[in-house]
Amino acid sequence: MRIVERWKTQTKPSLAFEFFPAKTPKAEENLNRTIDRLADCMPDFVTVTFGAGGSTREGSRQLAARLKQEKGFEVVAYFAGYGLGRGEISDVLKAYSENGVENVLVVRGDPPREPGFQPHPESLEFASDLLAYIRPRFPFCLGAAGYPEGHVQAGSPERDADFLKRKVDQGAEFIITNYFYDNRYFFDYVDRCRAKGVGVPILPGVMPVFSLKLAETVAATCGASIPEGLRKALTAIPEEEKQAVTDFGIDFAVRQCRELLAANVPGLLFYTMNRWESVSEIIRRLRADGLI
DSSP: OOHHHHHHHOSSOEEEEEEOOOOSHHHHHHHHHHHHHHHTTOOSEEEEOOOGGGTTHHHHHHHHHIIIIISOOOEEEEEEOTTOOHHHHHHHHHHHHHTTOOEEEEEOOOOOOSTTOOOOTTOOOSHHHHHHHHTTTOOOEEEEEEOTTOOTTTSSHHHHHHHHHHHHHTTOOEEEEEEOSOHHHHHHHHHHHHHTTOOSOEEEEEOOOOOHHHHHHHHHHHOOOOOHHHHHHHHTSOTTOHHHHHHHHHHHHHHHHHHHHHTTOSEEEEEOTTOOHHHHHHHHHHHHTTOO
């Protein structure tokens, strides 16, 4: 099903989880356990990441197919096209289509870190270029990424909103945002984008705090920030008290989600990091409130 149809008829906000392909047998075991546990939360859809330069293309395809065909999830398959030629782009998307995937989130992606990587001479530079290439060639419901704190290369919040508008003009039917720990970033972002004429659903991304170290590592990669109050609260918890950190992260995320849901967001996308414990407890509490 094209997920935009879900938002047209929903009576409650949608729920979604992000997974990424496992790289080791131990990670695969953990991923399988996470999928099984979070399946009990009955998500409206799940997403599957795609590595830089197509580095996980086979793993992404296999995971998307398994979640779609074996688990019965509606799947949004990420596609990061940085460095790929038009033939490679089409091959990946044909494989998704053959596996029953109907929804694709199109992102430019980051340059691969492998030494000596050279993009294909026919590669497309921006996500909007990828959308313009894909839209007339494939029948997918296409989405794009949004950056409430601004993409690191955008230059300014206004320019970032202009880029999002261009993505929508080139065929994006929904937006899934990067995570953030201050909801004001999201609310201001939505206001800027609506002022530019962006009318498609904008779904906020939420990532629970698992540890300060992990939060700092991921934030440095994706351009999100850690508010000073959050940092101080985490620093005050002794590092060895891991359960206390987990409990704090759950409480913080529940408060954040309640505020987002009170603002009538179309749904929530949880960046699970292939972990289930925190996310399932957050969902349990929100459902106890009757919010999702």
